[in-house]
């Protein structure tokens with residue numbers, strides 16, 4: 001029998017009847033139910049917090065009101081809260097005897113885009129972003145993460161006689177720009193505070209609520225941003241012979257760069273380059289002096305990344321040389337690194353989550369988006385990052401078999417998680433994952 005299961009069940013027995021000691025699997029399944037019952041009682045408060053944060057999102061490094069809301073919640077639970085770590089981040093510590101320090105991370109930020117869900121609690125807020133006014137929306141679902149994070153803290157504090165150690169709950173700014181984790185680390189996250197022994201984070205996605213996707217090893221992609229400025233010689237559109245046409249050069253690059261993916265990279269390895277922006281020219285009859293092309297490069301493995309960066313650079317130089325243009329300015333900025341889930345941390349959590357969620361816990365292939373949670377892992381903290389679904393299982397099934405519409409994914413203006421079952425799954429899964437690690441440590445394994 002799982003060591004923590006019996007006393008936990010005993011403490012939750014007021015809420016859940018007939019909790020009989022039995023095989024570990026059964027105990028954990030009932031433990032999950034017990035946690036859900038605890039969460040259920042507190043759900044109205046979590047729902048109000050979620051809808052308030054959803055309706056009033058804040059963008060990278062502007063998350064002051066959001067951070068203040070979370071700080072108040074954590075202080076009310078008895079956490080020692082430090083604000084403004086990494087500009088707008090916060091660190092909440094709860095000490096409960098000897099044992100490991102376990103970090104649980106949420107993000108604080110929303111996206112510069114308009115929400116079009118039509119929900120009663122939809123965001124209509126606007127802000128200033130790179131010198132322009134923009135709508136703001138929690139279209140990546142970080143508000144779900146925040147509600148689950150507060151719910152997990154409440155549940156773990158409620159069960160504090162069942163574990164020993166320190167909870168380090170952090171709320172990180174600016175995940176979407178890939179800079180918030182770095183900012184917190186640079187501001188002393190692991191020096192002013194104790195470096196955690198283990199860490200967990202979750203992300204929601206467009207699959208069925210109640211299900212959890214996870215993986216050992218690579219969990220998300222390396223992200224690099226690409227900026228190439230092609231320079232030519234401007235002139236009249238009717239006399240191209242007197243010009244060097246950077247629009248033509250850029251167009252060639254945009255097509256030819258895909259041959260790095262299809263001809264140079266090992267086809268069995270993941271690698272993507274997508275050009276997301278082209279800026280050049282002012283009128284139909286003027287060949288401009290220069291064109292700027294911007295894109296994103298995603299890979300899982302460092303060696304694939306290195307090969308792609310070399311090929312992309314060579315292609316940019318070659319297309320310019322073809323037109324006898326000057327060498328282009330090429331800037332590649334490193335974003336988030338791939339998340340690597342620790343096999344030991346995953347194995348410990350997996351046993352308990354499998355027993356609790358059964359076949360709703362699913363190993364899944366790595367995701368191609370990127371995540372700066374990798375910064376904490378690369379700073380030497382063995383971790384697990386997992387995903388939770390947000391939509392009604394029937395709608396997901398209908399979308400899959402074609403009998404219903406496709407469901408909006410993260411970053412869609414229509415992304416609309418079903419709050420209650422999603423947050424409850426987030427709290428239950430995260431609570432069990434943290435408890436499994438405390439329990440494993442207490443048994444000296």
Ligand SMILES: [Zn+2]
Nearest residue numbers: 140176410411
């Ligand atoms: Zn996102």
Ligand SMILES: [Zn+2]
Nearest residue numbers: 140142175203
């Ligand atoms: Zn996100």
